[in-house]
Amino acid sequence: MSTKYKLLALDMDGTLLTDEQNISKETAQWIRKASKHGVHVCLSTGRAFMSALPYGEELGLTTPMITVNGSEVWRAPHELHLRSLMDVELVKAMHDIAVEEDCWYWAYSVEQLYNKDHWTDDVEGKEWLKFGYHTEDDEARHRILMKLQDMGGLEITNSSPFNLEINPEGVNKAAGIAEVCKLLGLTMSEVIAVGDSMNDLAAIQQAGLGVAMGNAQQVVKDTADYITSSNNDDGIAEVIQKFIFDEE
Template sequence: MNNKYKLLALDMDGTLLTSEHFISPLTSEWIQKAKEKGIHVCLSTGRSFESALPYGEELGLTTPMITVNGSEIWRAPHDLHQRSLMDPMLISVMHDLAVEEDCWYWAYSVERVYNRDKWVDGIEGKEWLKFGFHTEDDDARHRILMKLQELGGLEITNSSPHNLEVNPQGINKAAGIQEVCGLLGLTMSEVIAVGDSMNDLAAIQAAGLGIAMGNAQQVVKDSADFVTASNDEDGIAKVIEQFIFV
C-alpha cells in the first residue's frame, strides 16, 4: 500500500454522488477499503451539514467534515470546530441583486436554507453562511458576477456552470482541508482532493494530488493532476484503487 496519502477529501454532488444523488455500491465498497487501510475520508461539500450528514452516516464516517464550501468545519459529525459567518448587509445586497435579475437564489443560514420561494423576514437577525444564484441566462450570470466582484470581500465559485456560490473571502474548500489537516496532524501534501466544479478548484490546486472527475468543468480538469472517470462511472472507486492501493 502507498502510505503517501492519508486524507481523501471528497466533493459530493457530481463527485461522490451519481447523477441520481446516491452513492454507488462499488464506490461505497472502495471507500470502506480505504477506511480499513487507515485513510481519513472527509466530505468536502457546498451542502449544509444537515444535507451532507446522511451520506456521511451511510458511509460510517466519523472523520472531520467540511460543509457550506468551508464556512463550517466539523471535527466530527455534530462537533463543530469552526464557523465563518457572512455580513448580513452583503446578504441583503445579494438578495436585491438576485431579485433585480429575476433568477433563482438561495441562502444558507446556520439554522436552515432559504430560497426565492421561501425568503426570510429580517435578514439582520440571522447568522449567514453562503448565498447562491442560479440562472441559465449567461448574460445575467455575468452581470451578477461583475457586481459581486465590485462588492469585494467575497469568495465567488460555482457548483455547476449555471450557478454562482458566494462565501466570505478566504473561505473555501482548500482552507477547510488545511484546517482539517491541522486537526489530524497531516500536511496538504498527504491529501487527495477530488471534485468537479469551481468550488473544488482551490482544493484541487492545493492538495498533494488534485483530481477532477470525468464530468468536471473544463477549467477544473485543466488544473488537476489527474482526471478520473465520471460520477456515474465510479470515478471515486477508481481513484482509491489507483492512488491508495498501489
C-alpha cells in the same frame, strides 16, 4: 499497505454521488476499504451539514467534514470546529441583486435554507453562511458576477456551470481541508482532493494530488493532476485503487 496519501477529501454532488444522488456500491466499497486501511475520508461539500450527514453515516465516516464550501468545519459528526459567517450587509446587497435580475436564489443560514420562494424579513437576525444564484441566462449570470466582484469581500465559485456560490472572502474548501489537516496532524501534501466544479478548484490546486472527475467543468480538468472517470462510472473508486492501493 503504506500510502503517502492519508486524507481523501471528496466533493459530493457530481463527484461522490451519481446523478441519481446516491453512492454506488462499488464506490462505497472502496471508500470503506480505504478507511479500514487508516486513510481519513472527509466529505467536502457545498451542502449544509444536515444534507451531507446522512451520506457520511451511510459510509460509516466519523472523520472531520467540510460543509457549505468551507464555511463550517466539523471535527466529528455533530461536533463543530469552525464556522465562518457572512456579513449581513453583503447578504442584503446580494439579495437586492437577485431581485433586480429576477433569477433563482438561495441562502444558507446556520438554522435553515432560504430561497426565492421562501425568503426572510429578518435578514439581520440570522447568521449567514452562503448565498447562491442560479440562471441559465449567461448574460444575466455575467452581470451578477460583475456586481459581486465590485462588492468585494466575497469568495465567488460555482457548483454547476449555471450557478454562482458566494462565501466570505478566504473561505473555501482548500481552507477547510487545511483546518482538517491541522486537526489530524497532516499536511496538504498528504491530501487527495477530488471534485468537479469551481468550488473544488482551490482544493484541487493545493492538495498533494488534485483530481477532476470525468464530468468536471473544463477549467477544473485543466488544473487537476489527474482526471478520473465520471461520477456515474465510479471515478472515486478508480482514484482509491490507483493512488492508495496501487501507488507503487
